[in-house]
Amino acid sequence: MDLKALYNQIIVENSRAVHNRHKVEHATAVLEGVNPSCGDDITLELKVSDGIIKDAGFTGTGCAISQASTSMMIDLITGKTVEEAKNFLNLFYGMIKGDITDDDQLEVLDDIVSLKGISHMPGRVKCAVLAWHTLEEALDGKTESKGCSDGEL
Amino acid sequence: MKIIRDDFPILSVLENGKPLIYLDNAATTSKPLAVLNAVETYYRMDNANPHRGVYELGARATKAHEDSRKIVGDFLNASSDEIVFTQNATESLNLIAYSYGIEFLKKGDEIVLSVAEHHSNLVPWQRVSKITGAKLVYLYPDNMGHLTEEELDKKITSKTRLIAVAQVSNILGIEIPIDSIVRRARNAGAVVVLDCAQSIPHMIVDVKALDVDFAVFSGHKLYAPMGIGVLYGKKDLLDKMPPFLTGGDMIGSVHEQSSTYAEVPRRFEAGTRNVGGEVGLAAAINYLNSLGWENIKNHEKELMTQALKGLTDIPHITIYGDPSPDKRHGVISFNVEEVHPHDTASLLDSDGITVRAGHHCAQPLMEYLKINSCVRVSFGIYNTKEDVDIFINSLKNVRGLMGYGS
Numbered sequence: 088m089d090l091k092a093l094y095n096q097i098i099v100e101n102s103r104a105v106h107n108r109h110k111v112e113h114a115t116a117v118l119e120g121v122n123p124s125c126g127d128d129i130t131l132e133l134k135v136s137d138g139i140i141k142d143a144g145f146t147g148t149g150c151a152i153s154q155a156s157t158s159m160m161i162d163l164i165t166g167k168t169v170e171e172a173k174n175f176l177n178l179f180y181g182m183i184k185g186d187i188t189d190d191d192q193l194e195v196l197d198d199i200v201s202l203k204g205i206s207h208m209p210g211r212v213k214c215a216v217l218a219w220h221t222l223e224e225a226l227d228g229k230t231e232s233k234g235c236s237d238g239e240l
Numbered sequence: 241m242k243i244i245r246d247d248f249p250i251l252s253v254l255e256n257g258k259p260l261i262y263l264d265n266a267a268t269t270s271k272p273l274a275v276l277n278a279v280e281t282y283y284r285m286d287n288a289n290p291h292r293g294v295y296e297l298g299a300r301a302t303k304a305h306e307d308s309r310k311i312v313g314d315f316l317n318a319s320s321d322e323i324v325f326t327q328n329a330t331e332s333l334n335l336i337a338y339s340y341g342i343e344f345l346k347k348g349d350e351i352v353l354s355v356a357e358h359h360s361n362l363v364p365w366q367r368v369s370k371i372t373g374a375k376l377v378y379l380y381p382d383n384m385g386h387l388t389e390e391e392l393d394k395k396i397t398s399k400t401r402l403i404a405v406a407q408v409s410n411i412l413g414i415e416i417p418i419d420s421i422v423r424r425a426r427n428a429g430a431v432v433v434l435d436c437a438q439s440i441p442h443m444i445v446d447v448k449a450l451d452v453d454f455a456v457f458s459g460h461k462l463y464a465p466m467g468i469g470v471l472y473g474k475k476d477l478l479d480k481m482p483p484f485l486t487g488g489d490m491i492g493s494v495h496e497q498s499s500t501y502a503e504v505p506r507r508f509e510a511g512t513r514n515v516g517g518e519v520g521l522a523a524a525i526n527y528l529n530s531l532g533w534e535n536i537k538n539h540e541k542e543l544m545t546q547a548l549k550g551l552t553d554i555p556h557i558t559i560y561g562d563p564s565p566d567k568r569h570g571v572i573s574f575n576v577e578e579v580h581p582h583d584t585a586s587l588l589d590s591d592g593i594t595v596r597a598g599h600h601c602a603q604p605l606m607e608y609l610k611i612n613s614c615v616r617v618s619f620g621i622y623n624t625k626e627d628v629d630i631f632i633n634s635l636k637n638v639r640g641l642m643g644y645g646s
Contacts, residue, residue, distance in 0.1 A: 090590040091641060094583070098643040125582055125598050126612035148612065150580035151642065211586060 090208070096201040097155040104158035109144040119147075120221030120232045122213050127153045131221045140164050140172060150214050152205065157218035159199045169226055179219050183212055244531065245622045247272040258592030261627045266410055266438060266571045266618035267596055269463045271520075278523035279465060279516045289512055291489055301515060308518035309505070315525045316455065316472050317446040324471040324478070324505040325518055329437040330360040332456035332471035333404070335508060336433055337364035339481040340454075341402065347373030349401040352430075354379040354387065354416065355608045356409040359601040361435045365404060374401065380608065385412040385561030389420060396424040403432045407439035411600050411616065412561035413571035415439065422451050431477065437461055441620070442540055442569040444533050447472050459517060463621075464524035468517030471508070478504040485510040528621075536621055543619045543628055544568055550632035556639055560609060571618040573600070576635070579642050581615045587641055591634040 111117075111132035119130045127149030134142040143161045160179075164172045178196055181187030185206040193200050205215045224232050245251050248270045253260055262270060288301040306320070313320040326332045341364075345351065351365050355378045369376050377395050379387050396403065403425050408415050418434065425432045431453040436445050440457045447455050454477070459468035473481075483490055483501055487510040492500030501507045528536065545565040551557050556577035562568070576584050585597035596616045599606045606612065617631060639645075 090586060094587065094641055102643070126606070127582075128612075150582040152583070208586070211582065214582060 090204070093201070093204045094151070097151050100155035100159055100198065100201070101151055104154055107144055107158045107161040108146060110146065111142045111144045114142075116225040116228075118221050118225040118229065118232055120217050120224075122149075122153070122217055124213070125150070127214060127217055129153065129157055129218060129221065131157070131218060131225055133222075133225055135169060135226075138168050138170070140167055140169065145218070149217070152202075152211055152214040153217050156199075156202060156215045159197075159202075160218050160222065163197060163199060164222070172222065172226060176219055176223055180216075182206065183215055244272075245624070247274065247527075248622050249273065249276070251622060255592045255594070256590060261591075261593040261630050263617045263619065263623065263627065263631060264594045264596050265441070265620035265623070266461070266616060268460045268466065269441065269620050270622065271465065272463055272524070272527055274527040275464055275520045275523045279520040282516050282519040287515075290515060291506075304519050305513060305515050308515075308522040311522040311525055312470055315529075316470075317448045318472050319475070321503075321505055322472055322475050322478065324473065324508040325513055326456075326469040326471050326508075327467050327514065328460070328469035329435060329456045329458040330469075332469050333361050333433070333435065334364045335471055335484040336404075336454050336456070336473070337368050339484045339508070340431070340477065341365065341368035341374075342371050343482060345372045345374040345401055348399065349374040350377045350397065350399040351375070352377045352379060352395055352400050352403040352405075354381070354405050354409070356381060356385075356412055356602060356605045357404070357406055358410050358435065358437070359603070360437075361404050361406060361433075362604065375399075378604075379405070381412070381414075381561075385409070385414045386567075387416050387421075389417075392417070392420055392424055396421070396428055396430070398428055400425070400428045400430040403430055404435070405433070406435040406437070407445070408442070408569045408571075409561075409602075409605070410438045410571065411573045411602050411605055411614070413438075413568040413573070413618075414561050415567070415569060418450055418452070426451075438571070439569060443537065453477055459521040459524065462521070462524055463527065464521040465517045468514050468521050470521075473504075475504070478508070481508075483507050483510070487511050489513075531621065539621065540570065540619055541565060543623055543625070544570075544572070546625060546628045547572060547617065547619070547632070550628065551635075554632070554636055556644075557635075560611075560614060571616055573614045573616045575611065575614050576638050578644060579638055581613045583642060584615050584635075584638050587638050588631070588634050591630070593631050593634055595631075 111134050114132040115135045116133040121128050129145050129147035131145050143165050145157050183206050202215050250270045286300040286304050288298040290302040290305040309320045309323050313323045351374050379395050382388055422432050433454040434452040436455050436457040441462050453474050455472040457470050460466040490502050490507050490510040548563050548565050558575050560573045581597035585595050588595055599613050
């Protein structure tokens with residue numbers, strides 16, 4: 088995999104990330120996700136009503152991969168139902184683990200398919216997964232994240 | 241020193257299709273053939289459980305175990321019975337914390353650490369503090385990363401009973417003023433625990449000349465296998481300490497309700513030992529001695545000088561601690577402005593260059609430096625001027641690749 092090409096995509100995504108960097112008014116879920124091994128730290132805010140994610144945003148700091156992944160995830164889930172978001176979660180985990188490689192199957196993930204190459208970079212998987220892990224816990228009603236450690240999706 | 245690269249088989253492995261530029265030596269070092277062969281020979285020819293079998297093979301295993309101890313003792317200028325084999329520096333420090341700290345410290349006492357300590361020389365003392373009520377007191381370096389005499393005067397007092405410090409920080413790479421610290425410890429009546437994990441690959445550590453009470457290090461950072469570590473302790477201190485782990489081989493006699501313990505160092509070596517690791521460590525020490533410590537120091541100083549010059553010439557780089565090569569051993573930690581350390585490390589990795597990025601198991605120092613994490617480049621005996629050139633040239637491209645103009 089060409090890492091430098093992957094980074095090109097990530098940089099474009101990050102320049103677009105600004106619109107997702109905000110707190111959410113009347114949020115129904117606010118959850119901080121942390122990667123203890125590197126200090127990446129994002130807070131995801133969601134407003135869910137009638138089973139639909141009406142609004143989502145994030146604050147925090149981290150590497151380019153974690154920030155791009157978070158922003159693209161927010162673009163994807165905003166306006167979708169919780170069930171759809173959970174489906175995206177499974178597809179994303181499958182892609183990052185390298186279990187799902189079929190582009191047709193991954194098509195619904197849209198731009199996020201650009202992170203597919205991370206599946207060959209075990210050291211950076213947790214960067215890409217942090218936001219998704221936090222989303223999963225937030226949708227499950229957790230109020231405290233257990234964080235995301237190496238080798239765990 | 242270039243020729244010795246051939247002694248390290250892993251350095252000829254391609255990474256991402258490119259030659260491996262291994263610059264993460266402070267995390268662990270590669271192992272020379274001398275070490276690999278010694279370990280293999282032990283398991284092929286001499287493997288038995290030391291101190292147990294009455295047969296000839298058992299005697300050879302015992303000899304390998306005790307000969308290794310003698311080589312480590314000579315290396316530190318200590319006697320063999322002051323050397324305890326452990327699995328790593330972390331276990332050595334825990335042994336001191338539990339068998340000395342918990343046993344002999346009490347409420348009102350103070351334990352002095354530097355804020356730059358690795359978690360392995362910090363978390364065990366938090367346990368001791370919690371159990372005994374002794375207070376943790378931190379030394380803070382100045383803005384160049386040095387511990388000043390004023391700071392030592394302020395923190396090392398008549399209440400100080402134990403000082404546990406790394407001789408060289410795994411992030412700043414700067415040597416602490418150990419003579420000053422030991423002098424103050426003697427006046428205060430405190431013991432000194434010296435963590436040599438990051439110093440011993442780069443310099444001779446003479447525990448008698450330093451007059452420290454305990455010293456610890458890990459074999460794997462000294463070109464030896466993983467899973468073998470060393471604790472040095474002054475004999476009179478070890479003698480009065482209770483065991484850390486208990487079980488086989490550390491006993492005098494065992495009855496249903498009570499036991500007596502073996503003399504040191506065996507009192508602290510419960511269960512079957514990592515004799516292969518010990519033999520590998522002894523081989524590593526012999527190998528380094530044969531290269532010559534003056535040669536090692538001069539070679540590493542050349543690399544350090546070249547790397548610091550290269551790094552200071554690149555715009556938008558922040559180096560943590562004194563950027564003078566005379567003050568540094570083995571490591572340089574830095575950040576590229578506006579680029580996360582993990583992204584820097586991944587981009588270097590795509591050029592076959594391995595560096596560490598993260599908090600380096602020293603979160604209190606990260607907090608003190610007001611950063612989340614940093615990149616660390618660290619050198620070993622087999623690194624070359626070419627390695628440093630490739631690293632510097634690759635680093636120059638990082639900001640551009642991350643979309644910044646310069």
